[in-house]
Amino acid sequence: MIVTEAVFASHRVALIANGHAQDTPRLVEINWLQAGGSWHSSKSIAKLKKHHGLCDKDFSFIAKNSLSKTKPAQALLIDTITQLTAYFSGARQTFDLPLDMSLGTEFQQRVWQALQGIDYGEAISYAELAKRVGSPKGFRAVANANSKNPF
Template sequence: MIVTTTSFGQYELALIAGANENESSKIVVVDWLKESQSWLNSKSFPKLKKHYKLDDSDFEFIDKNSLSIDDATQALLLAAIGQINEYLNGERKDFDLPLDLSSGTDFQQRVWRELQTIPHGEAISYATLAQLVNNPKSYRAVANANGKNPFSIIVPCHRVISSDGKLGGYTGGLDKKEYLLALEGVKCKG
């Protein structure tokens, strides 16, 4: 697995990509980092190690300025950084990156796929998302799956808000959710 970090506005993101045998490279995590937090201390790192049966030596950190387009996994990370920057600059509304959803249950994967259909600049409620995944009474389970989305920004879980129009929760922190929604022109109740 190759790891890099990039700035997103005033925030820092850890991006991790890798490839299994006979597979092309895929993004496995895009995770918010707290100020001065190492990617090794991100909430996703222990989950990744367990899911992929890896240890610390299976991860290689490469500064974003040292990534090479000659390596498929590094080139994918460069593409992800480019697309994130385009999104930040208002030049991109959707992401076109291969994602490894295998860390989620079948239900979580269904929710994550549905999140990708929410249009830029719009927000829906957890109850609406539950209906969209054909499980209308499971809005709490949908909220839980939403919170476990390992692809912050790229899979837009920030576009899901409470039925009353308030922000609800966000794994990266409500300040980041509010920032992303404002970037897309979505107004929510305080």
């Protein structure tokens, strides 16, 4: 896993992408860090280690300014930073980043996919989102899935 940190609107963010040479690079997590926190305190590190069978040495931190466009996972992190910067400056309303949602359950993945279908500026309820994922009475489960969203 390749990890970097960036600052958007005075908030530090940890960005994690899979970095295996045989895999298509995908964004694994975007995690807003609490004041004084670092990527080590990311809410998903332990889950990522367990899910992918990783250990500490499988995570490589690369400073944002040291990322290389020639390495696919690092290029993805550069693209992520570029898109987030444009979003926070008001110049972008959608994202086109490949996401790895494998950390979630099948239901969580359906909810996370449905979240991508919410247009910029649109607000919907958990009940509406539950309908969109085919579970009209599952608004509490949808809310729980949202709380586990790595993006």
